[in-house]
Amino acid sequence: xxxxxxxxxxxxxxxxxxxxxxxxxxxxxxxxxxxxxxxxxxxxxxxxxxxxxxxxxxxxxxxxxxxxxxxxxxxxxxxxxxxxxxxxxxxxxxxxxxxxxxxxxxxxxx
Amino acid sequence: xxxxxxxxxxxxxxxxxxxxxxxxxxxxxxxxxxxxxxxxxxxxxxxxxxxxxxxxxxxxxxxxxxxxxxxxxxxxxxxxxxxxxxxxxxxxxxxxxxxxxxxxxxxxxxx
Numbered sequence: 141x142x143x144x145x146x147x148x149x150x151x152x153x154x155x156x157x158x159x160x161x162x163x164x165x166x167x168x169x170x171x172x173x174x175x176x177x178x179x180x181x182x183x184x185x186x187x188x189x190x191x192x193x194x195x196x197x198x199x200x201x202x203x204x205x206x207x208x209x210x211x212x213x214x215x216x217x218x219x220x221x222x223x224x225x226x227x228x229x230x231x232x233x234x235x236x237x238x239x240x241x242x243x244x245x246x247x248x249x250x
Numbered sequence: 251x252x253x254x255x256x257x258x259x260x261x262x263x264x265x266x267x268x269x270x271x272x273x274x275x276x277x278x279x280x281x282x283x284x285x286x287x288x289x290x291x292x293x294x295x296x297x298x299x300x301x302x303x304x305x306x307x308x309x310x311x312x313x314x315x316x317x318x319x320x321x322x323x324x325x326x327x328x329x330x331x332x333x334x335x336x337x338x339x340x341x342x343x344x345x346x347x348x349x350x351x352x353x354x355x356x357x358x359x360x361x
Contacts, residue, residue, distance in 0.1 A: 171348060182254070182340055182352035183293075228293070230350075236281070236305045238350065242292040 146229060146244040154249050159216045161244040163229030164209075170232050172205055174214050177226045177243070186214075186227075216246075224248045251276055254353035256341050262359045268329040271356045275322050275343030282324040283350065284316060285340040293340070299324055328358075336360045 147162045163172070171190045175183040189196045189205045189212065196203045202215040216223055226243045233239040255274045263269050275282050284296040295308035299318035316326040322343075328335055336359050342350035 173349065175350075175352075180338065180355075180357070182354045183342075183350075185349045185351065188349060232348070236298050236300065237295055237308075238283075240293040240295075 146227070146241040148244060149242070150245045150247070152247040152249060153219060155219055155221060157219055159219050159223070159246055159248075161214050161227055161246070163212045163214070163241050165212075165229075165231045165239070165241075166210065167231075167233075169207070172203075172212050172232075173230045173238070174201075174203060174212075175228045175230065177228065179225070183228065219246075219248045221248050221250055251278075254341060254343050254351050256339075256353035256356050258356060259354065260357050260359075262361065263331050264361050265331055265333060267331050268327060269331060269358060270325055270327045271339055271341075271358075273324045273326075273341030273343075273353060275324070275341075276351055279343035279345055279351070280322050281344045281346075282318055282322065283342045283344070284324070284326050285342070286310075287338045287340060287355075288336075296326065296339075331360045333360050 145164050153159050171188055173188045174186045177183045187198045187203050189203050200217045205212045224247050226245045228243045229241045230238040257272045281300045283298040285293045287293050297307045297316050298305050302318045313329045318324045338355045338357050340355045342352045344350045
């Protein structure tokens with residue numbers, strides 16, 4: 141089952157702008173992860189944030205986590221054409237299973 | 251280290267046939283998970299194996315099965331294929347229930 145829900149489902153911005161996507165989840169978590177998927181390929185891990193962390197940075201990526209609201213956001217700064225992809229959040233569920241959101245499709249226009 | 255590999259990359263089958271997909275995890279990774287991805291459906295969890303034992307199974311019919319070998323390589327099998335089984339099948343390996351490393355996927359088309 142899909143616990144996470146990404147918002148928006150699709151996002152189109154100009155190159156150089158910042159992109160923000162959100163993820164909401166339903167149950168308590170130990171950590172939340174963000175992955176990127178280029179068209180029709182495997183997913184690539186971007187960043188993991190633990191439940192006791194509020195913000196984490198990795199290059200042009202900034203992830204925040206609000207456990208009280210059960211939500212996370214992924215900010216990509218100074219977007220590039222290569223950032224065009226689908227972005228998924230995943231939370232640690234029970235029984236060794238990650239719970240995935242439906243993804244946000246990001247399009248960067250040149 | 252070499253990444254996760256999946257074979258074959260593309261496959262065309264007809265309804266009623268069966269198919270076996272293979273996944274070789276990153277060396278040292280004992281957990282292998284399988285997912286089905288169809289347009290608009292996101293990732294649907296199939297099953298997860300650890301040290302040759304299936305630890306968890308998603309909500310798929312019994313036509314979908316899998317196994318893991320002692321070298322951690324895993325296979326999944328789909329019997330009596332249906333048109334709706336056309337999808338990208340992704341395999342991921344991990345050390346713990348955290349970062350998963352995905353293979354490129356096998357794209358299955360059922361005609």
